[in-house]
Every structure is written in C-alpha cells, then in structure tokens.
Amino acid sequence: MAKEITPxxxxxxxxxxxxxxxxxxxxxxxxxxxMVIKPTGYAIWENxxxxxxxxxxxxxxxxxYFPLFVPKSLFEAEEKNAEGFAKECAVVTHYxxxxxxxHKGKLIVDPAAKLEEELVVRPTSEAIIxxxxxxxxxxxxxxPLLINQWANVVRWEMxxxxxxxxxxxxxxxxxxxxxxxxxxREETVRMLNVYADFAENFxxxxxxxxxKTESERFAGAEDTYCIEALMQDGxxxxxxxxxxxxxxxxxxxxVKYLNSQNQQEYVWATSWGVSTRLIGGLIMTHSDDDGLxxxxxxxxxxxxxxxxxxxxxxxxxxxxxxxxxxxxxGIRAKYDTDDTKRSGFKFAEYEMRGVPVRIAIGKRxxxxxxxxxARRDTKxxxxxxxxxxxxxxxxxxxxxxxxxxxxxKQYRDEHITNVDTFDEFxxxxxxxxxxxxxHWDGTPETEEAIKDATKATIRCxxxxxxxxxxxxxxxxxxxxxxxxxxxxx
RNA sequence: CGGGGUGUGGCUCAGCCCGGUAGAGCACCUCGUUCGGGACGAGGGGGUCGGAGGUUCAAAUCCUCUCACCCCGACCA
Numbered sequence: 001m002a003k004e005i006t007p008x009x010x011x012x013x014x015x016x017x018x019x020x021x022x023x024x025x026x027x028x029x030x031x032x033x034x035m036v037i038k039p040t041g042y043a044i045w046e047n048x049x050x051x052x053x054x055x056x057x058x059x060x061x062x063x064x065y066f067p068l069f070v071p072k073s074l075f076e077a078e079e080k081n082a083e084g085f086a087k088e089c090a091v092v093t094h095y096x097x098x099x100x101x102x103h104k105g106k107l108i109v110d111p112a113a114k115l116e117e118e119l120v121v122r123p124t125s126e127a128i129i130x131x132x133x134x135x136x137x138x139x140x141x142x143x144p145l146l147i148n149q150w151a152n153v154v155r156w157e158m159x160x161x162x163x164x165x166x167x168x169x170x171x172x173x174x175x176x177x178x179x180x181x182x183x184x185r186e187e188t189v190r191m192l193n194v195y196a197d198f199a200e201n202f203x204x205x206x207x208x209x210x211x212k213t214e215s216e217r218f219a220g221a222e223d224t225y226c227i228e229a230l231m232q233d234g235x236x237x238x239x240x241x242x243x244x245x246x247x248x249x250x251x252x253x254x255v256k257y258l259n260s261q262n263q264q265e266y267v268w269a270t271s272w273g274v275s276t277r278l279i280g281g282l283i284m285t286h287s288d289d290d291g292l293x294x295x296x297x298x299x300x301x302x303x304x305x306x307x308x309x310x311x312x313x314x315x316x317x318x319x320x321x322x323x324x325x326x327x328x329x330g331i332r333a334k335y336d337t338d339d340t341k342r343s344g345f346k347f348a349e350y351e352m353r354g355v356p357v358r359i360a361i362g363k364r365x366x367x368x369x370x371x372x373x374a375r376r377d378t379k380x381x382x383x384x385x386x387x388x389x390x391x392x393x394x395x396x397x398x399x400x401x402x403x404x405x406x407x408x409k410q411y412r413d414e415h416i417t418n419v420d421t422f423d424e425f426x427x428x429x430x431x432x433x434x435x436x437x438x439h440w441d442g443t444p445e446t447e448e449a450i451k452d453a454t455k456a457t458i459r460c461x462x463x464x465x466x467x468x469x470x471x472x473x474x475x476x477x478x479x480x481x482x483x484x485x486x487x488x489x
Numbered sequence: 490c491g492g493g494g495u496g497u498g499g500c501u502c503a504g505c506c507c508g509g510u511a512g513a514g515c516a517c518c519u520c521g522u523u524c525g526g527g528a529c530g531a532g533g534g535g536g537u538c539g540g541a542g543g544u545u546c547a548a549a550u551c552c553u554c555u556c557a558c559c560c561c562g563a564c565c566a
Contacts, residue, residue: 032557087564157566158564164566165565218566237566274566306526342526342527342533343524344528345528348526362524363525372525
C-alpha cells in the first residue's frame with residue numbers, strides 16, 4: 001500500500017497539505033482555523049525555539065510573560081496598531097456559562113455575566129506590554145529594556161492553512177525600549193540579522209533582508225524590516241519581521257524616562273517576531289514528492305538505524321554500539337527495533353518523515369563488516385565500513401545541511417528576474433514566478449495598481465540596494481532603485 | 490462575509506435516487522509464515538450513520554431546522 005503524496009507539479013497546495021499530514025506534523029482540530037501541532041511538528045518548533053532563544057540571550061535579551069487578554073481601552077491606545085488588527089480580533093465579552101433551561105445538558109452564555117469592559121485576545125502584545133513598561137521605566141539607567149516573550153496569539157483569519165496561517169499560532173515577540181532613536185534602529189537591524197542568521201544557518205533557507213513599503217508596513221511602526229524567502233512554487237514567504245516603532249507606543253502609553261540632564265523624554269521602541277509559520281517555510285523550501293526533507297540542525301531525529309531482520313540478533317549488538325557512539329557525539333539517533341514493520345516500509349516511512357540519514361544493517365553487512373548509509377536530501381546510498389560510520393555520519397549531517405542551503409539558494413538566485421517593462425513583468429510572473437526586480441516610482445498608488453493587475457506585491461526594498469536610475473515599470477515615472485515584487489503567502 | 494462541497498468504526502469511502510434494522514479497503518488485536526525498498530494467510534474487536542425534530546409499521550436513506558469541517562474568492566504574518 002503506497003501512501004500517496006500528491007506530486008508538487010500536479011497540485012502544490014495539496015502536496016503541502018499531504019506533507020503536513022503524512023509527516024505527522026499537524027492535524028486539523030475541532031476548532032475552525034486552529035490546528036493541533038503533533039509531537040513531530042512540535043519537536044521542530046522546540047528546536048527552532050531553543051536555537052533562537054540562545055541567540056536572543058546572546059544579544060542581551062531576557063524572557064518574560066504577559067497576559068493573553070488585553071482590555072479594549074488599552075488596545076485602543078495606539079490608534080494605528082489597533083485599527084490594523086481590529087477586524088481580526090477575538091473578543092471576550094462574558095465570564096460565565098450557565099445551564100440552558102430549555103435544552104437539557106446544554107450550556108448558554110450567562111447574560112448576567114457580561115464584562116464591564118471587553119477583553120481582546122492578543123493578536124500581538126504591544127499594548128499590554130507598553131502599558132507595563134510605563135511603570136518599569138523611570139530613568140535612562142533602566143534602558144535599554146530588552147525583553148522577549150514566547151507566547152500564542154490569535155488573529156481571526158478568514159482562510160487558514162496549517163503553519164502558514166492559522167487563527168491561533170505560536171511565536172516569539174521581542175519588545176525593547178531605548179534611550180535614542182539610533183539605538184532602537186540598531187536593535188531593529190540587529191534582530192533582523194539574528195533572524196537571517198537563523199533562517200540560513202539552521203533552516204538552510206536563504207532569505208533577503210529588506211524594508212517594507214508603507215502599505216506592507218506593520219501598523220504602528222515607523223519602519224518594518226523583514227526577511228523574505230522564496231518557496232518552490234515561486235511564491236514569497238515573509239519569514240520574520242523586525243519593527244522600528246519610533247516613539248509611537250511611548251507616546252500612546254506615556255512611557256518617559258529621565259535623561260542624565262534630568263529631562264523627561266519619550267523612549268524609542270522596537271518589536272520583532274517569528275512564528276510557527278517558519279515550519280511552513282521549512283517544508284516548502286526543501287521537501288520533495290517523497291515527503292518531508294529536514295535540515296539536520298532542526299530535525300527532531302537526525303539518524304535512524306533500521307535493521308534488516310532474519311539476522312536480528314546478530315544486528316542488535318552492532319546497531320546498539322553505533323547508536324551509542326552517535327549519541328555520544330550529540331546526534332539525535334534512534335535504533336528502530338519494531339519487528340511488526342518490514343524494513344522496506346520503514347525506509348519509505350522515514351523518508352516521508354524527513355529523517356536526514358538512515359543506516360541499514362543486515363546479515364550481508366555483518367559478514368562484510370559494513371553498513372549502508374542513505375541520505376534523504378539526494379536519496380544516495382553508500383556502503384561504509386562499520387568502524388568509520390560514526391565519523392562518516394557526523395560529517396554527512398553537516399554536508400546535508402550545507403547541500404540543502406546551497407540547493408535552495410541556487411533555486412532562489414535563479415528566480416530573481418530583472419524586468420524593465422510591464423508586459424515582461426506579467427509574463428515572468430505567470431511563467432516563471434519568483435522575485436521580480438523592477439523599478440517602482442515609490443507611490444502606494446502604483447503599488448496598488450500592480451497588485452490589482454497581477455496579485456504581486458512589493459515584498460521588500462532590499463537592504464544595501466544598489467541605486468540605479470531607471471523608470472517605473474508601471475507608470476514610467478523616474479525611479480532611483482529596483483524593488484522586489486512577488487506573489488506572496 | 491459570498492460561492493461550492495462533505496459529514497457513515499481510528500482513516501478513506503460505498504450504501505441514500507428506489508425506506509426493510511450497516512458494508513469494503515486500510516489501520517488495530519491474536520497466531521503462524523515472512524523480511525536488503527511500502528509482505529502474506531487465518532481468526533478477531535470496534536459504528537445509537539454530525540445533532541434535533543418530523544413523515545412512516547419501519548429512516549443512514551424522505552422532509553424541516555441546526556451544527557461542524559473542507560475547498561474557491563475578498564482580508565492578512
């Protein structure tokens with residue numbers, strides 16, 4: 001019985017859903033738009049979280065936790081931010097249920113338990129956090145305040161897809177306060193670099209660092225920096241954002257500090273976040289028609305040892321010895337002794353679940369003093385002598401990590417296309433996809449018109465973008481630089 | 490919020506048009522034979538057919554209401 005995964009070429013969206021399901025990353029739940037993250041999916045998130053958390057700590061941040069609920073009056077305080085999220089907020093209006101007298105065993109909302117003030121389920125935590133920071137910050141000596149929170153947030157999305165867009169998702173949100181604009185700006189860029197570093201070195205997912213245009217900017221931010229990745233179907237994925245918030249929240253929440261000259265000043269702020277959406281990006285960057293492909297650094301299981309039975313007893317000793325040696329080298333490995341599944345089934349199963357390296361050991365190997373090592377990224381199999389297999393695998397994991405990045409980067413680089421006419425723009429978008437590098441006159445009107453005509457949006461203005469005289473691909477007006485367009489998730 | 494679709498064992502679905510007391514494959518349990526790329530045989534357990542109401546001697550099937558989920562669009566990380 002073949003466990004069918006829809007080929008990418010046939011239906012990319014169905015392929016993605018098949019991977020999520022067959023690799024056992026997540027299930028749909030009884031709640032609309034919310035998924036259950038299964039142990040394998042959650043283990044990937046834990047690995048991401050652990051790596052990022054280390055990077056945050058290394059850059060001087062500490063973790064804290066703020067409430068899930070935000071009183072509506074606080075939420076309203078920063079106007080632009082509130083408006084940006086208003087139409088996708090879940091709101092708590094009551095605090096009690098009671099028995100339904102007309103239907104036995106049913107419960108109804110108790111009308112007598114209406115809240116004086118509604119509570120917004122956080123779509124992001126700026127409001128509650130800045131309301132708190134007001135009390136924490138008195139003096140320039142309290143700055144910078146560098147806090148991160150690991151939390152869940154809720155955004156009532158119309159249409160959802162596992163990991164890429166769900167009504168509830170897990171993320172981290174950093175919220176920092178600084179004495180000067182320059183410091184806050186530096187922090188914004190520092191954390192953008194942390195994200196880019198993480199994406200490329202752990203996820204093996206190449207990203208472009210850039211700045212959002214006004215229409216794509218986070219409501220309440222002065223500037224939104226982002227990392228943009230390219231998926232295999234030619235669509236872009238915003239993988240992380242870092243916002244320079246200026247003094248918008250400080251003014252809305254009256255967060256002032258006394259500087260060394262004994263003068264009151266508003267603080268400068270940043271916020272930055274990545275979410276479980278990264279798992280969607282991970283899937284769509286590396287996986288193939290046989291299933292999930294994971295970079296070793298994030299794979300919950302890096303090496304699996306599969307015995308070829310009949311010789312089970314003979315194999316056990318060798319397998320366990322290799323397993324112990326791998327573990328002592330810090331590798332996440334497992335020896336699969338389940339004798340109710342055939343080895344062929346296990347091969348297919350572990351490939352589908354994205355385990356980077358498989359070691360098979362059978363009678364023939366015992367006789368020859370070898371093992372068979374198969375790598376998931378290229379599906380290549382190599383026979384290796386037993387006494388060198390641990391060293392080989394340690395190096396192979398690193399090689400796979402590199403290969404995945406190189407492969408993804410080559411695909412990404414081949415899918416950045418310079419275009420100079422709007423016909424060419426539309427043609428490339430439809431036939432090739434990917435990022436389109438084109439001149440833009442800098443106006444929201446043109447951006448909107450292009451979006452209406454093609455569904456492509458400006459993903460970002462890359463950092464360190466070369467300045468180059470040209471004319472806008474749509475309006476023909478003068479332009480000083482190219483920006484990156486793409487259809488986006 | 491519009492348009493479409495689906496709810497029947499854990500999963501995928503048949504049965505519904507034409508009412509007669511629930512089936513297949515997979516998965517699961519037991520035993521045996523197997524095992525270098527998704528094994529086979531025999532036996533076995535499991536479903537008040539999404540929910541409520543109605544028609545009928547009789548409802549998974551017909552009627553009414555309702556709930557949920559999925560897909561497509563507008564919105565968004």
